[in-house]
Amino acid sequence: MLDERKLAVLRAIVEDYVSTNEPVGSKALSDRHTLGVSPATIRNDMVALEEDGYIAQPHTSAGRVPTDKGYRLFVDRLSTVKPLSGAERRAIETFLGGAVDLDEIVGRTVRLLAQLTRQVAVVQYPSLTRSSVQHVELVPLGQQRVMMVLITDTGRVEQRVIDGLEAVSEDAVDSLRQMLNRALVGTWLTEVPSAVEDLPGQLPPDDRALAAAVLSVLLESLVERHDEKIVLGGTANLAAMDLSASLRDVLEALEENVVLLRLLGEAGDPSMLTVRIGAENSHEGLRSTSIVSAGYGIGDQPLAKIGVVGPTRMDYPGTMGAVRAVARYLGQILAGQ
Amino acid sequence: MLDERKLAVLRAIVEDYVSTNEPVGSKALSDRHTLGVSPATIRNDMVALEEDGYIAQPHTSAGRVPTDKGYRLFVDRLSTVKPLSGAERRAIETFLGGAVDLDEIVGRTVRLLAQLTRQVAVVQYPSLTRSSVQHVELVPLGQQRVMMVLITDTGRVEQRVIDGLEAVSEDAVDSLRQMLNRALVGTWLTEVPSAVEDLPGQLPPDDRALAAAVLSVLLESLVERHDEKIVLGGTANLAAMDLSASLRDVLEALEENVVLLRLLGEAGDPSMLTVRIGAENSHEGLRSTSIVSAGYGIGDQPLAKIGVVGPTRMDYPGTMGAVRAVARYLGQILAGQ
DNA sequence: ATTAGCACTTAGGACCATGGAGTGCCAGGA
DNA sequence: TCCTGGCACTCCATGGTCCTAAGTGCTAAT
Numbered sequence: 046m047l048d049e050r051k052l053a054v055l056r057a058i059v060e061d062y063v064s065t066n067e068p069v070g071s072k073a074l075s076d077r078h079t080l081g082v083s084p085a086t087i088r089n090d091m092v093a094l095e096e097d098g099y100i101a102q103p104h105t106s107a108g109r110v111p112t113d114k115g116y117r118l119f120v121d122r123l124s125t126v127k128p129l130s131g132a133e134r135r136a137i138e139t140f141l142g143g144a145v146d147l148d149e150i151v152g153r154t155v156r157l158l159a160q161l162t163r164q165v166a167v168v169q170y171p172s173l174t175r176s177s178v179q180h181v182e183l184v185p186l187g188q189q190r191v192m193m194v195l196i197t198d199t200g201r202v203e204q205r206v207i208d209g210l211e212a213v214s215e216d217a218v219d220s221l222r223q224m225l226n227r228a229l230v231g232t233w234l235t236e237v238p239s240a241v242e243d244l245p246g247q248l249p250p251d252d253r254a255l256a257a258a259v260l261s262v263l264l265e266s267l268v269e270r271h272d273e274k275i276v277l278g279g280t281a282n283l284a285a286m287d288l289s290a291s292l293r294d295v296l297e298a299l300e301e302n303v304v305l306l307r308l309l310g311e312a313g314d315p316s317m318l319t320v321r322i323g324a325e326n327s328h329e330g331l332r333s334t335s336i337v338s339a340g341y342g343i344g345d346q347p348l349a350k351i352g353v354v355g356p357t358r359m360d361y362p363g364t365m366g367a368v369r370a371v372a373r374y375l376g377q378i379l380a381g382q
Numbered sequence: 383m384l385d386e387r388k389l390a391v392l393r394a395i396v397e398d399y400v401s402t403n404e405p406v407g408s409k410a411l412s413d414r415h416t417l418g419v420s421p422a423t424i425r426n427d428m429v430a431l432e433e434d435g436y437i438a439q440p441h442t443s444a445g446r447v448p449t450d451k452g453y454r455l456f457v458d459r460l461s462t463v464k465p466l467s468g469a470e471r472r473a474i475e476t477f478l479g480g481a482v483d484l485d486e487i488v489g490r491t492v493r494l495l496a497q498l499t500r501q502v503a504v505v506q507y508p509s510l511t512r513s514s515v516q517h518v519e520l521v522p523l524g525q526q527r528v529m530m531v532l533i534t535d536t537g538r539v540e541q542r543v544i545d546g547l548e549a550v551s552e553d554a555v556d557s558l559r560q561m562l563n564r565a566l567v568g569t570w571l572t573e574v575p576s577a578v579e580d581l582p583g584q585l586p587p588d589d590r591a592l593a594a595a596v597l598s599v600l601l602e603s604l605v606e607r608h609d610e611k612i613v614l615g616g617t618a619n620l621a622a623m624d625l626s627a628s629l630r631d632v633l634e635a636l637e638e639n640v641v642l643l644r645l646l647g648e649a650g651d652p653s654m655l656t657v658r659i660g661a662e663n664s665h666e667g668l669r670s671t672s673i674v675s676a677g678y679g680i681g682d683q684p685l686a687k688i689g690v691v692g693p694t695r696m697d698y699p700g701t702m703g704a705v706r707a708v709a710r711y712l713g714q715i716l717a718g719q
Numbered sequence: 720a721t722t723a724g725c726a727c728t729t730a731g732g733a734c735c736a737t738g739g740a741g742t743g744c745c746a747g748g749a
Numbered sequence: 750t751c752c753t754g755g756c757a758c759t760c761c762a763t764g765g766t767c768c769t770a771a772g773t774g775c776t777a778a779t
Contacts, residue, residue, distance in 0.1 A: 070740065084741095088743075089743095091742095105741085106741050107741065107742090108740080108741065
């Protein structure tokens with residue numbers, strides 16, 4: 046059905062179309078590539094490829110253009126991830142190395158990824174649920190208010206003010222703080238709910254109201270932040286892409302964090318590179334884009350994902366290489382923090 | 383020079399051009415507005431307006447289009463800020479009211495402003511330097527590390543990890559925390575450097591290394607965050623604008639936080655509405671956009687600014703009304719926190 | 720000072736012709 | 750059986766021409 050040569054033709058079509066952005070014809074193909082056969086033969090192969098849905102013609106008497114299915118085959122079987130050049134790798138190291146806190150790491154990563162791929166970059170903050178408690182701090186603010194600060198081992202900090210309490214005593218706060226830290230330090234955030242379950246019972250009755258208020262806010266902050274934070278970069282590169290869909294639709298989709306999170310979430314195995322091409326994306330506005338994403342984490346502990354959004358007509362090997370490399374460095378940096 | 387009628391003509395031109403996006407001719411003007419004179423007379427006025435540089439023709443035999451100078455005159459003398467409708471005001475209240483922490487307030491504000499104006503919204507986080515210390519927290523993380531958390535009265539939280547210490551004792555951290563809070567709570571961030579100056583001297587020699595490390599990080603975090611954080615929203619609306627400059631240039635400018643901060647910073651009196659039109663913007667890529675900005679703050683204490691970026695051909699009265707209203711509500715919400 | 724009338728300019732759309740790139744198919748050759 | 754050269758055909762893109770609608774500036778009359 047699809048012999049070696051037909052695959053070679055498909056590969057050549059994808060490569061040419063990606064670099065020229067024009068439908069590619071049989072003559073041009075046999076000129077630019079050494080396929081060893083005549084244009085007529087290539088034409089026959091093209092007919093077969095078209096029948097199987099890998100390529101299409103915008104109109105009769107035009108060259109061929111890869112379909113989503115064609116890109117899919119190309120990514121799965123005809124290409125290899127392109128490693129970054131030494132210069133690029135060094136650029137990543139120096140650029141990410143200078144960051145001081147989590148916000149800055151994420152900010153730099155997104156800019157770096159956008160620049161490397163010349164596309165729109167998406168970076169998800171390290172997931173709270175995959176990290177563990179490093180410390181819980183309680184700070185009395187006057188008589189009625191207490192601030193709770195939750196610090197995770199990935200450097201993330203959540204804080205909330207608990208309001209409307211009455212007559213908070215320093216001692217009560219102190220003992221609650223100690224109890225919380227004894228019970229929680231080192232536990233996964235997912236385990237926190239069960240870990241705090243019977244804490245209030247261990248306290249003197251006077252302090253239970255405070256404990257209940259703090260715990261409910263603590264648990265709430267865990268749940269709420271399940272809708273993770275995300276950062277975008279390189280949207281200026283959208284202007285240079287010629288998306289068949291309206292630019293507005295794409296921008297709208299990108300602004301909806303929920304949409305982006307779902308897209309990243311849908312990607313399969315978090316330790317692998319995932320590519321979703323064109324209509325494979327469930328979101329309407331992104332039907333004419335492809336998304337290359339990868340998980341990052343510390344060691345084999347996945348934390349979250351990063352990705353790149355570009356036209357289906359993109360340089361898949363290069364983009365995949367950049368995404369993979371940045372994901373790895375990001376993991377290393379976080380581990381070193 | 384510019385009698386009443388000429389001004390009325392200019393106003394009519396601006397209004398028509400903003401709503402139709404097409405050069406407006408003398409006939410159309412006399413039809414759509416009740417100026418009480420014939421098209422020929424309007425033409426004569428137009429010649430005068432053009433000589434003075436308030437309007438221009440894209441080409442001979444086309445209608446007139448306002449110039450930057452024309453918009454400037456319109457904004458300064460021919461229009462009044464349009465108050466929001468009751469429904470819009472209620473929408474602001476309910477939408478902003480539901481926010482829990484600072485991030486969410488800012489996030490909602492930017493989306494709200496983008497939606498109200500159908501343009502790109504910019505919101506600057508409340509300035510650190512204009513707020514005061516509410517609490518300083520020190521958290522020992524093992525033997526070598528201490529985390530510092532600085533909480534301001536505007537709800538902002540800065541945290542830093544201090545690394546590479548040796549043999550940190552709980553007691554030393556406790557006494558340092560108490561000392562810091564005694565010295566700093568309530569002081570303006572700008573006053574912090576002088577307030578901590580002679581603190582180390584009051585400590586036992588053993589604790590001075592720790593204190594020095596903590597103070598240097600504390601001061602550093604104050605300085606660094608002088609480059610403020612900014613949030614963008616509604617970039618999808620860019621697609622609908624027909625900017626004469628390339629979309630890419632505008633997107634690039636908007637991605638550069640530094641550029642945006644400078645633009646907001648350049649705006650004059652922080653308590654006032656500021657409008658910068660077209661070439662009045664120093665940044666190259668924004669020559670074909672206008673920026674409407676306003677400061678917000680608690681009481682008469684200015685904190686930071688918000689703004690809107692759109693085409694010079696924008697509905698100035700409406701945009702100004704929305705920006706002003708949102709800035710006021712934002713101040714109220716922050717005061718209530 | 721205003722107005723009606725008129726000649727003039729220009730962008731943009733409709734229409735058409737043409738050239739070029741690409742195709743499908745067929746018959747001949749390895 | 751598979752490949753190839755040749756050929757007729759299709760269609761888009763390009764550029765030229767023409768025409769209309771909208772708008773202008775100017776002048777003479779009110």
